[in-house]
Amino acid sequence: MKPLEIGDRIEIYGGYDYDPLFLKKPRANKRNGKVIDFIEGQNTAKAAVVRLENVIFGNNLSGDIVVLELRYLGQTWASQGPVHVELCDFIPENKA
Numbered sequence: 001m002k003p004l005e006i007g008d009r010i011e012i013y014g015g016y017d018y019d020p021l022f023l024k025k026p027r028a029n030k031r032n033g034k035v036i037d038f039i040e041g042q043n044t045a046k047a048a049v050v051r052l053e054n055v056i057f058g059n060n061l062s063g064d065i066v067v068l069e070l071r072y073l074g075q076t077w078a079s080q081g082p083v084h085v086e087l088c089d090f091i092p093e094n095k096a
Contacts, residue, residue, distance in 0.1 A: 004077035008035045022085050025057035039094040045070045063089035
């Protein structure tokens with residue numbers, strides 16, 4: 001697999017969480033989006049900023065931007081695997 005790059009289209013789906021919030025409002029099996037940036041994350045790897053094709057709704061927030069953080073030590077943006085999904089109603093700054 002090639003490393004994830006700005007401009008790449010991706011799919012985000014539930015994985016081992018059978019009913020994740022980001023797939024509830026509106027209900028869907030997956031979310032599609034495009035990588036628009038990489039920013040400093042909470043881990044050593046950069047976080048991916050993705051603009052979704054549609055606005056989604058969380059508990060107290062709606063937006064079409066998600067920040068994806070890698071979950072596992074040694075995981076890279078060139079491999080498939082679980083990520084942490086953070087919904088934003090703005091494009092985040094390049095800081096952890």
